Amino acid sequence: MLRYACLAVGILGLVVGTAHAWGPHPQITRAALEVLPNLEEVKEKLGESNLAALQEYCWLPDHRGRDLGSFYADDFLLIPDLPRHVGHVMPSVKVTFEPYFRHALLALRTETPTNACRQLGPLVHFVEDVGAPPHAKENCPHHGELENWVKAELISIKGYQPKLLGHTDEEALAGLLKRIERLVEFSKERAERALPLVSQPNPDRSQVEPIILESALETARVTADVLYTVFTLGLKPGPGPGSAHLTVLVSAPKLMENNDQEARVVLLGSPYSTLTQVQSTNTTDQWLGKAEFHNLPAGAYELAVYRPGALPGKASVTLADGEAKQIEIPLLPSDPPQNLVYNPDFTLRTLPIETPDRWTVTTNGPNKVWTSATMVIKPGTTYRCGAALKSSNATVTFIAQPAQKPGKTVAPVRVSINGAQTDQKHYEVELTADEDHSTLVVQISGTDDAPNLIEKVWVIPAR
Ligand SMILES: [Zn+2]
Missing domain, CATH: 2.60.40.1120 (Carboxypeptidase-like, regulatory domain)
Structure with a gap:
């Protein structure tokens, strides 16, 4: 499990949350890429490094809301036909295939190779996810064991000939959905076979691993079919949606x-x-x-x-x-300048939903809690954290989140601005990042929507 996390750390510069994550995503992606009959042509059109990076982009949906360096995961996860995050297990994952398949084709036809390969990440991830036994079987217990008890180095499908799922977008979409249905049946059966073994008091891992490997190999075959199909259709010369x-x-x-x-x-x-x-x-x-x-x-x-x-x-x-x-x-500087908060005044709204870009809303009793996108913070830097308040009903909390370090449990650090305790309109607090905290989010809570509670919020590196 740690090995996959390290791969992502090296390339994306962050730590992967591996709870409830199909361990061998990168190995499945690599195995699928290896058998593509049109690999050389695809490399030539998209660039070898963009294609290799699919082994990282296939993690994208496990990084929702996060800053991955030069882009946010949500730049590719939230699209007009799927403007919200959805679950990764059956049956909720079913809604992901059509929108991400269509959007992957669109990106190959209209965007640069770098962005097109990033946009393949969500499609590849969810195709791989449904092939994980505890994702295929609904409400499956022993989730962690059933998706991680597999020797990833054994995942190879050399000799497999990927199938074209259709000659047109519509035909290929229908082919994809059928292929996914069969993969779900395949891996559900493996979950049911492995469950009695992992539920024993001292389960024998060596008996379970070959069963999970069957699922990983079948998932790699399906991923190869999907990649072969999107590359064949998406890179075909000729008219795209326009000219x-x-x-x-x-x-x-x-x-x-x-x-x-x-x-x-x-x-x-x-x-x-x-x-x-x-x-x-x-x-x-x-x-x-x-x-x-x-x-x-x-x-x-x-x-x-x-x-x-x-x-x-x-x-x-x-x-x-x-x-x-x-x-x-x-683009003009934010006010105040150097603000790290994404969409700090809620004016950016590019998706067909009510919520402004990159804010998520949950409820806590009578209160609504608005949470910002995650910002990366640097140890030793002091940040000016502030808000322009509109209502005494608003509480603005800046939460420094623990860096995920193996074997170390660290509590988040919270600094709050309480609208009821200040009569200043612009209010600012300071927060100094330490080694144990690597990211920061802002939460705005109150009985009203955030745009009615505050005018804007900011986090600025001060010194
Ligand atoms: Zn997932």
């Missing part, structure tokens, strides 16, 4: 922290969105990035551009068939 090309040059204030974060460009009300690739960080105070869309349908588009530490940018553009257009969108 227009749009380049968006974004400039934004350089950030003291999180400056590797790319800007997100969304064509509002359409399925199209992407991330910039960084162009330059050499100038004194500006960060420059470039986003590209190809094969867009002709039409009029409203763009929203966002990067942490800047105010959201807007623009309109009209594209004709076959036209290639380039536009520039300068």
